[in-house]
Structure formats: C-alpha cells, structure tokens
Amino acid sequence: MQERQNNRVHCALILSLNLAIAALALMRSPAGAQPVAEFYKGKTVTLIVSSAPGGGYDALARTVAPHLARHIPGNPSVVVRNMSGAGGIVAVNHLFNVATKDGTVIGNVQNNTPFEPLFGTKEAMYDPLKFNWLGTPSIETALLTVWHQTPVGSWKDVLTREITMGSSGVNSTPSFYGRLLIETLGLKLKLIVGYESQSRVFLAMERGEVDGYPSVFYSALTSTRPDWLPEKKVKLLVQIGLEKERALPDVPSALDLASNADDRLLIEAGAGPLAAGRPFLMPPGAPADRVAAMRQALMDTFKDPAFLEEAAKRRLDVNSQRSGQELQALLQKVYTQTPQHVIARLRKIMNPG
Numbered sequence: 001m002q003e004r005q006n007n008r009v010h011c012a013l014i015l016s017l018n019l020a021i022a023a024l025a026l027m028r029s030p031a032g033a034q035p036v037a038e039f040y041k042g043k044t045v046t047l048i049v050s051s052a053p054g055g056g057y058d059a060l061a062r063t064v065a066p067h068l069a070r071h072i073p074g075n076p077s078v079v080v081r082n083m084s085g086a087g088g089i090v091a092v093n094h095l096f097n098v099a100t101k102d103g104t105v106i107g108n109v110q111n112n113t114p115f116e117p118l119f120g121t122k123e124a125m126y127d128p129l130k131f132n133w134l135g136t137p138s139i140e141t142a143l144l145t146v147w148h149q150t151p152v153g154s155w156k157d158v159l160t161r162e163i164t165m166g167s168s169g170v171n172s173t174p175s176f177y178g179r180l181l182i183e184t185l186g187l188k189l190k191l192i193v194g195y196e197s198q199s200r201v202f203l204a205m206e207r208g209e210v211d212g213y214p215s216v217f218y219s220a221l222t223s224t225r226p227d228w229l230p231e232k233k234v235k236l237l238v239q240i241g242l243e244k245e246r247a248l249p250d251v252p253s254a255l256d257l258a259s260n261a262d263d264r265l266l267i268e269a270g271a272g273p274l275a276a277g278r279p280f281l282m283p284p285g286a287p288a289d290r291v292a293a294m295r296q297a298l299m300d301t302f303k304d305p306a307f308l309e310e311a312a313k314r315r316l317d318v319n320s321q322r323s324g325q326e327l328q329a330l331l332q333k334v335y336t337q338t339p340q341h342v343i344a345r346l347r348k349i350m351n352p353g
Contacts, residue, residue, distance in 0.1 A: 096284065
C-alpha cells in the first residue's frame with residue numbers, strides 16, 4: 001500500500017515537472033511559433049505597390065496577387081494597395097517604419113529604392129539591409145540604343161562622334177545611365193531632357209529629332225516596340241547590367257568595356273537596381289518562419305504555369321527569377337564592398353547639381 005502511494009506521489013511529481021517545463025517553453029516561445037498555415041488562415045495579406053495604378057509594377061502586383069494567395073500556407077486573401085510618391089520612397093519608408101511586421105504586409109517596390117540610401121537620398125529613411133527580401137520575377141538589362149540611320153556602327157564610334165540622347169529629366173533613370181556611360185567609357189553622349197516619357201523619345205527617334213535613348217530596358221523594347229529588333233530599326237551599342245542579356249550575345253557589356261577596376265565597381269554599383277529587377281520584400285522584424293514561407297510561396301508563384309500564362313498575356317517579363325536570398329546577397333555586396341571614393345563618384349553622377 002505504501003509502495004503504491006509512493007508511486008502516486010512520484011508520478012504526480014513527474015507530471016508537475018513536465019507541466020512546468022512545458023509552461024516555461026511556452027513562455028519562451030516567440031510570437032511567430034504559431035504554425036504558419038494556422039496564422040495565415042482566414043487573414044488578408046496586403047501587397048503594397050510603390051507606384052500608381054496602371055504602370056508596370058502595378059500590373060505585375062495584380063497578376064501575382066491571386067496566384068500568390070494559393071501558394072501561401074493557409075491560403076489568405078492577397079489585396080493590392082498602391083502607395084506612390086518620391087520615386088517609390090514613400091512606400092518603402094512606410095514598409096520600414098510603419099507597416100505591421102507580423103507577415104501580413106509585403107511590398108513590391110521600384111528597383112531604385114533599395115539603393116537610394118547608397119545614392120545619398122535624404123528622403124530614404126530606411127536600411128535596405130534590414131528588410132526581408134523575398135524575390136523578383138525578373139532582372140533588367142539597359143541598352144544604349146540608336147536609330148538605324150544614326151551614322152555610328154558601334155560604341156567605339158561614339159568615342160569620337162557625339163550623338164544625342166532623349167530623356168525625361170536631369171535626374172531621371174535614363175539620364176543617370178547616360179552619365180554613367182560618359183563617366184566610365186568616355187562616350188560622347190549629349191543628353192536632351194524634357195521628353196514626357198520613353199514613348200515620346202521613341203517618336204523623336206523615328207522623326208530624327210534625337211539619335212537614341214541611353215537606357216532602354218530590353219523587356220520594354222521587346223514589349224512596346226516588338227518590330228524594332230527584327231526589322232533592324234535600331235542599333236544596340238552597349239548593354240548595362242550585372243549579367244549580359246542572353247538574347248544579345250553580340251552586344252558588348254559596359255562591365256567588359258570598363259578600362260579599370262574603379263570604373264567597373266562604379267558600373268556594378270550603378271547597375272544594382274537593374275539586378276534587383278522588380279523586388280518583393282517583407283518589413284524587418286517579421287517572424288523568420290513566415291519570411292521563409294512567403295519566399296517559397298513567391299518562388300512557387302513565379303514557376304506556376306497558370307501565373308506564367310497570365311503574365312505572358314500581359315507581356316510581363318518573368319523569366320529571370322531571383323530568390324530573396326540572392327537579392328539579400330546583392331545588396332550586402334553593394335553596400336559593404338563598394339569603396340567610399342566610388343560611392344562619392346556614384347552620388348555625383350546621380351545628383352549632377
């Protein structure tokens with residue numbers, strides 16, 4: 001009888017100890033320990049786009065959203081919210097400083113925004129290295145493009161012969177890449193600013209008002225002017241990007257043409273936005289398991305035949321996917337391995353005064 005009572009006491013002590021250990025473990029568990037599918041079930045994920053409705057980023061986000069919802073564990077709804085302003089900086093400031101950090105808010109941001117702090121943009125009140133980068137469906141390649149009647153045959157001719165380049169504003173992306181080519185390769189490009197849009201510059205090229213455009217994205221060229229390359233209406237002199245466009249093996253890369261290491265580093269830093277493509281992110285501080293789940297869901301979306309079919313109908317370039325880890329590594333490299341004197345040159349090109 002005594003032995004049976006001792007066993008009861010022993011069992012009670014073990015049960016109490018196990019309950020105490022379980023309670024302690026629960027107290028120490030992070031808020032994100034809730035299973036991902038359980039957390040997202042019945043919730044709504046807000047996808048903030050850093051541009052106005054109707055543009056390329058908006059079209060991509062609205063194409064991605066319903067397919068992404070199917071791949072996130074728990075199948076939450078995904079709704080798109082536009083937040084334009086300051087070249088995308090308004091949205092990224094919000095995502096860093098204001099947005100909920102539990103995994104229910106993600107962003108699709110313009111590719112210049114991860115690099116604005118590097119460019120010295122004071123309005124950029126965020127640290128790009130602290131975001132959780134999720135991935136991109138594509139990367140970009142910019143092309144120095146001239147009309148077929150322009151009397152130059154290659155980039156070497158532009159070392160001695162000045163050609164005119166149409167652009168929107170002094171601080172616009174095309175003007176930046178034009179100045180980057182002037183600075184690193186010594187090309188004689190005369191920038192003519194004031195055009196309302198890229199399509200206006202294309203019309204000016206056709207009319208003979210300007211010779212070309214300093215940085216046509218390959219994806220934009222093939223989607224908006226699909227006849228230009230097959231009918232040889234334009235000549236491509238130089239491509240800008242961290243990787244060469246596979247479809248253009250004969251067009252030289254600015255990286256390969258750079259004559260010294262500093263110029264190459266400058267081109268690499270300047271081409272960072274092109275390599276970022278059309279990046280998706282999650283605010284800093286989100287639970288690691290939800291970040292991992294969203295990264296996987298996004299990559300699964302990019303490979304989903306239904307998504308690819310819809311993207312093709314909308315002429316969206318989604319054939320060069322990069323993972324969130326690859327984007328994180330790109331930013332880490334640019335921010336930590338670019339020498340200060342190269343950053344100073346970059347900022348001067350970005351803001352010519």
